[in-house]
Amino acid sequence: MITLYGCPYTRSTRAAWALEEAGAEYEYVKVDISAGEGRALSYRRINLGGKVPALVDGDFVLTESAAIIAYIGDQYPQARLIPISDARLRGLYDQWCYFVIGELEQPLWTIAKHRFALPEDWRVPAVIDTAIKEFAQPLKVLESGLGDQPFILGETFTGADILIAHTLAWAKKYELAPQSERLQAYMDRTLSRPALTRAREREAG
Numbered sequence: 001m002i003t004l005y006g007c008p009y010t011r012s013t014r015a016a017w018a019l020e021e022a023g024a025e026y027e028y029v030k031v032d033i034s035a036g037e038g039r040a041l042s043y044r045r046i047n048l049g050g051k052v053p054a055l056v057d058g059d060f061v062l063t064e065s066a067a068i069i070a071y072i073g074d075q076y077p078q079a080r081l082i083p084i085s086d087a088r089l090r091g092l093y094d095q096w097c098y099f100v101i102g103e104l105e106q107p108l109w110t111i112a113k114h115r116f117a118l119p120e121d122w123r124v125p126a127v128i129d130t131a132i133k134e135f136a137q138p139l140k141v142l143e144s145g146l147g148d149q150p151f152i153l154g155e156t157f158t159g160a161d162i163l164i165a166h167t168l169a170w171a172k173k174y175e176l177a178p179q180s181e182r183l184q185a186y187m188d189r190t191l192s193r194p195a196l197t198r199a200r201e202r203e204a205g
């Protein structure tokens with residue numbers, strides 16, 4: 001049985017979304033990070049970094065949202081969340097996942113850190129404007145990569161779309177929703193999936 005440790009409105013929604021797409025049975029354990037539960041010793045034994053998501057499958061522990069989604073994709077191949085046996089497609093899948101973690105979400109994370117996530121005396125509010133400007137560049141790359149396809153790898157929705165769409169929803173929350181019609185249509189297409197609704201409901205308890 002899989003256990004997902006998460007907290008609503010965080011990157012754990014990505015993992016819950018993948019589990020729901022896969023039709024997996026899982027236990028959901030809420031770790032209230034804003035109440036400091038991530039720093040509790042009992043949770044740090046699961047994820048030393050004190051962050052969500054973390055997935056436990058028997059004696060196997062996995063952290064990092066992108067790795068968790070790929071693991072779910074491998075465990076539940078019928079969900080087609082990850083390309084199997086096509087090295088080029090798998091390469092492109094990895095490319096877009098690394099792009100989200102390394103490029104697209106970084107300006108948003110900078111904004112979050114300097115608005116509320118870091119201790120108050122570490123915050124440098126002046127970097128927020130820079131991060132807002134920075135965010136425009138990966139959006140252009142994303143739009144070009146998407147082209148006229150419904151999903152980032154083509155006709156099939158994959159785990160890379162979970163990462164991208166979740167990050168675009170995060171941007172919207174910060175009033176940085178992409179203005180391009182193509183990306184707006186992509187957001188409508190991905191964020192309206194029933195599996196995401198179920199994931200959010202599961203996280204809300």
Ligand SMILES: N[C@@H](CCC(=O)N[C@@H](CS)C(=O)NCC(=O)O)C(=O)O
Binds near residue numbers: 033
């Ligand atoms: N790279 C990690 C980031 C995880 C992360 O930063 N999670 C945040 C919530 S979105 C967290 O748990 N923060 C609590 C903390 O930093 O103490 C992933 O994608 O899973």
